Amino acid sequence: MKLEYPKEWFERSAEIEGIAEVGAGVPPTHSATEPHTTERITAFDTRIAFGQFVSLWRRNNGWNPEKLANEAGIDTEEVLEIERDPHCEPEADAVYKLASIFGVPSGKMMELAGLTKSHTPHLREEAIRFAASSEPLAELSDVERQALEAFVGALTN
Numbered sequence: 001m002k003l004e005y006p007k008e009w010f011e012r013s014a015e016i017e018g019i020a021e022v023g024a025g026v027p028p029t030h031s032a033t034e035p036h037t038t039e040r041i042t043a044f045d046t047r048i049a050f051g052q053f054v055s056l057w058r059r060n061n062g063w064n065p066e067k068l069a070n071e072a073g074i075d076t077e078e079v080l081e082i083e084r085d086p087h088c089e090p091e092a093d094a095v096y097k098l099a100s101i102f103g104v105p106s107g108k109m110m111e112l113a114g115l116t117k118s119h120t121p122h123l124r125e126e127a128i129r130f131a132a133s134s135e136p137l138a139e140l141s142d143v144e145r146q147a148l149e150a151f152v153g154a155l156t157n
Contacts, residue, residue, distance in 0.1 A: 043114025048086040049127035049151075050112045055083040056148045057102055060140050072097040082113075089114065104155040112155075126154040 058068045058079075065083070069076040074094045081088045082098075090113050099109035110116040112127055130151040133143060140148065 044086055046112050046124055046127045047088065047114050049130050050090075050109070050114075051083045051086060051088075052130065053102075053112070053148070053151060054079065054098060056140060056144060058083075060145065060148055068098075068101070072101045074098070102152075104152060108155050123154060126151060130154075 054068075058065065063071075065079040066076045069079045072079075072094070074091075074097055078090065078094050082090050082094075092110065092115050095109050095113045095115060096106045099106040102109075107116070108123055111123060130147055133147040
């Protein structure tokens with residue numbers, strides 16, 4: 001059996017798959033020129049993850065929105081809007097202050113909030129994975145706590 005794909009296609013596919021133990025092969029509809037999956041991830045998509053991250057971090061620390069707002073020096077309304085509205089485009093200053101409170105790089109938080117052009121495709125993929133694995137509950141589940149910790153790891157790397 002001879003594969004008729006260029007070396008670049010395999011490299012791009014390996015980048016898309018990341019670290020994987022098992023592969024299912026090439027889907028019949030896949031094109032060698034298909035763009036990387038993260039190019040289809042929009043600021044709206046990452047803002048969903050940004051809002052979830054803010055909410056889960058706050059809840060994980062036992063804070064209500066008002067306490068987070070006070071600690072960060074921003075309005076409580078802005079915290080609530082960030083957490084609840086993925087269309088919200090937060091102020092850069094608020095994102096910087098939240099990043100400081102969370103102990104994560106402000107540049108990556110700016111990307112996540114959709115305020116700067118993404119330079120980290122892996123971060124965008126992790127953001128979507130994180131948002132998909134978390135649900136708004138009163139207390140964090142073990143799965144949410146693990147997702148939060150993994151996402152903080154992705155932000156700080």
